[in-house]
Amino acid sequence: MTSTAVTGISELVTNDPARERGLLGVVQDAAVVVDEGRIAWIGPETDVPDADGRLELNRQTMMPGFVDSHSHLVFAGDRSAEFVARMTGTPYDGGGIAVTREATCAADDEQLRALVAARVAEMNALGTTTVEIKSGYGLTVEQEARALRIAAEFTTETTYLGAHVVPLEYHDDRAAYVELCAGEMLEACAPHARWIDAFCEPNSQYAFTEDEARHILTAGKDRGLLVRVHGNQLGPGPGVQVAVDLGAASVDHCTYLSDSDVEALAGSGTVATLLPGVEFSTHSPYPDASRLIAAGVAVALASDCNPGTCYSSSMPLMVALAVREMNMSPEEAVYAATAGSARALRRDDIGTVRLGTSARDLAVLDAPSYRHLAYRPGMPIAHRLPGTVL
Numbered sequence: 554m555t556s557t558a559v560t561g562i563s564e565l566v567t568n569d570p571a572r573e574r575g576l577l578g579v580v581q582d583a584a585v586v587v588d589e590g591r592i593a594w595i596g597p598e599t600d601v602p603d604a605d606g607r608l609e610l611n612r613q614t615m616m617p618g619f620v621d622s623h624s625h626l627v628f629a630g631d632r633s634a635e636f637v638a639r640m641t642g643t644p645y646d647g648g649g650i651a652v653t654r655e656a657t658c659a660a661d662d663e664q665l666r667a668l669v670a671a672r673v674a675e676m677n678a679l680g681t682t683t684v685e686i687k688s689g690y691g692l693t694v695e696q697e698a699r700a701l702r703i704a705a706e707f708t709t710e711t712t713y714l715g716a717h718v719v720p721l722e723y724h725d726d727r728a729a730y731v732e733l734c735a736g737e738m739l740e741a742c743a744p745h746a747r748w749i750d751a752f753c754e755p756n757s758q759y760a761f762t763e764d765e766a767r768h769i770l771t772a773g774k775d776r777g778l779l780v781r782v783h784g785n786q787l788g789p790g791p792g793v794q795v796a797v798d799l800g801a802a803s804v805d806h807c808t809y810l811s812d813s814d815v816e817a818l819a820g821s822g823t824v825a826t827l828l829p830g831v832e833f834s835t836h837s838p839y840p841d842a843s844r845l846i847a848a849g850v851a852v853a854l855a856s857d858c859n860p861g862t863c864y865s866s867s868m869p870l871m872v873a874l875a876v877r878e879m880n881m882s883p884e885e886a887v888y889a890a891t892a893g894s895a896r897a898l899r900r901d902d903i904g905t906v907r908l909g910t911s912a913r914d915l916a917v918l919d920a921p922s923y924r925h926l927a928y929r930p931g932m933p934i935a936h937r938l939p940g941t942v943l
């Protein structure tokens with residue numbers, strides 16, 4: 554069988570502005586034809602052409618698979634006790650990363666690979682079809698390169714994050730660690746990475762100052778890596794401006810933004826990636842997405858799945874939180890979690906449903922409308938398309 558007509562689609566979310574049906578380009582009562590694993594036809598069900606096979610979705614929703622443009626999946630160990638402590642009042646300051654580092658460095662390749670595989674499988678099971686994976690729990694030349702080698706087995710969107718925190722052994726000589734990140738470690742990691750990232754956060758003693766982050770990110774850029782930044786998470790700071798100045802694809806967190814940050818983002822090619830699972834998991838105030846959208850800033854949603862501040866990779870949960878807590882409409886949240894996060898990865902082949910889109914990049918909802926992602930929080934309604942069509 555080479556072609557399959559997928560019928561019974563109550564709503565087809567295309568994110569294709571050419572369709573002129575709102576931000577999501579929704580086609581009601583739609584069908585698509587998948588031929589050799591790619592979309593060959595899109596239109597109303599009444600006009601569907603003949604195909605070799607048929608898949609009837611019985612009034613389900615089809616949409617682009619979620620693009621999770623921010624995750625830290627290469628880690629070992631357990632920090633559930635830290636989470637419980639935080640829920641009862643201990644504030645987050647970035648220090649727990651050292652705990653994960655110890656466990657991660659102690660794990661062998663096989664153990665780490667199995668942990669990443671299980672986490673990617675969890676993501677796929679909830680409709681995520683593209684994932685970015687960062688290093689950042691090794692913090693030595695060998696361990697960071699190893700994390701990226703393993704990450705690259707699962708995605709092309711790999712990010713070198715040696716500048717996650719300054720490790721304990723360098724606290725008395727931060728400059729030496731910054732030089733390592735911008736030099737030998739970068740050289741070892743660049744062959745396995747598409748991106749470079751830094752945790753630019755003067756509000757944490759463990760993270761990097763503006764000058765340190767600029768130095769490391771510029772070195773990565775000069776080495777041919779694309780730039781993304783962790784910024785403005787714990788308080789107002791220079792992260793957004795650093796990202797915009799360096800032409801970063803995305804600045805992630807954006808929990809605390811000044812008016813000039815918003816202005817800088819609006820006039821730039823840098824996406825503001827919001828990570829509401831972190832605010833949820835750390836009892837922090839949520840950013841106001843409507844303020845960014847009103848200013849014309851491109852917004853993405855991602856999970857930031859990591860062992861310290863959000864051990865959930867559920868993109869449906871992120872959509873629900875964005876609607877409930879960040880003043881996004883369901884339409885804006887779904888767009889941000891698909892087309893928005895694709896843009897945050899500078900990808901135009903994912904995050905939309907168009908002719909030529911791979912069936913592997915599609916998701917199906919057990920629901921008549923995309924609105925149910927926000928309306929039914931915690932319910933496992935999102936899936937990938939069945940394997941028979943791929």
Ligand SMILES: [Zn+2]
Binds near residue numbers: 623625857
């Ligand atoms: Zn992160």
